[in-house]
Amino acid sequence: MKHTEKEMQSLREDINQMWKLVISQLEKAKQSFLKGDFELAREIVSREKRVDAFELKIDSDCENYIALYNPVAVDLRLVLSLIKISSTLERIGDFAEGIARHVIDDDCNKLSPELIEELLIEKMFDTVISMLTDGFVALESENTKISGKTMAKDELVDEIYHNALNILTDFLQKNPACIRCGLKMMLLIRKLERIGDRCINIVEEIVFYIDAKVLKHSGKNKP
Numbered sequence: 001m002k003h004t005e006k007e008m009q010s011l012r013e014d015i016n017q018m019w020k021l022v023i024s025q026l027e028k029a030k031q032s033f034l035k036g037d038f039e040l041a042r043e044i045v046s047r048e049k050r051v052d053a054f055e056l057k058i059d060s061d062c063e064n065y066i067a068l069y070n071p072v073a074v075d076l077r078l079v080l081s082l083i084k085i086s087s088t089l090e091r092i093g094d095f096a097e098g099i100a101r102h103v104i105d106d107d108c109n110k111l112s113p114e115l116i117e118e119l120l121i122e123k124m125f126d127t128v129i130s131m132l133t134d135g136f137v138a139l140e141s142e143n144t145k146i147s148g149k150t151m152a153k154d155e156l157v158d159e160i161y162h163n164a165l166n167i168l169t170d171f172l173q174k175n176p177a178c179i180r181c182g183l184k185m186m187l188l189i190r191k192l193e194r195i196g197d198r199c200i201n202i203v204e205e206i207v208f209y210i211d212a213k214v215l216k217h218s219g220k221n222k223p
Contacts, residue, residue: 004069008078011061015082015089018054019136022089025051025096026132026195030125032103033188034116044100051093058086074209081209085139088198088205092132095191095198102188108181115171119164119185124192127157131199138206147203147215157196164189 025044032040062083065071071079131153138146165186172182204215 004071004075007061007065007069008075011058011065011079011082014054014058014061015086016136016140018051018058018086018089019132021047021051021054022093022096023129023132023136025093026125026129029096029099030122030129033099033125034122036103036106038104038106041100041103045097045104048093048097051090055086055090059083062086074212077209077212081205084205085202088201092195092198095195098191099188102184105184108184111178111181111185115167118167119189120160121164121189121192124157124160124164124189127153127160128192128195128199131157131196132202135199135202135206138203139209142210144203144207144210147207150203151200154196154200157193161189161193 025047028040028044031037032044062079065079066076069075131150134146134150134153138144138150168182168186168189172179175182207213207215
């Protein structure tokens with residue numbers, strides 16, 4: 001194996017490890033929120049430093065790879081994509097940490113389990129976790145056919161998000177004492193919606209790397 005191939009393999013292994021960590025963070029954020037698990041939420045917060053460290057390492061290693069080996073064509077597209085994907089994964093990790101801190105605060109007990117169920121928050125979690133996993137599989141298999149399915153899932157996340165805002169608005173009009181908690185819940189739901197958007201950003205980078213096509217600003221995403 002050539003030295004450049006070893007370096008590239010190392011980069012791909014690092015991004016895979018980071019990806020698995022962020023998926024784990026998001027799955028644990030779901031569990032901690034739905035079960036009110038404070039210890040799990042604290043674990044998410046403590047592990048966020050590992051996510052940050054991965055981004056810094058991948059960013060530095062990619063820059064060194066470009067400087068040392070002057071890659072072209074598909075190799076250059078891959079390295080550029082890995083830089084952006086690691087940055088996006090770090091952002092998703094930040095959202096997961098934000099959800100964990102919502103659980104740790106534990107200052108909003110006025111929202112009923114029935115309301116949480118009506119807001120379809122668990123379904124939002126499941127959908128964005130699925131989108132993030134789809135992206136991992138797409139890069140591993142170098143198959144961009146999955147991109148259409150991922151974009152369809154983002155439309156579902158957006159639909160749940162907008163419906164949830166309407167449901168919360170109606171609830172808060174009838175229960176003004178819950179406004180603060182309702183607003184915090186809106187912020188949490190917004191984080192999940194943004195995770196969906198970030199997963200689409202990742203898909204765009206994978207399509208750029210594999211198919212040499214630029215999907216960004218192509219009209220397939222919302223503004």
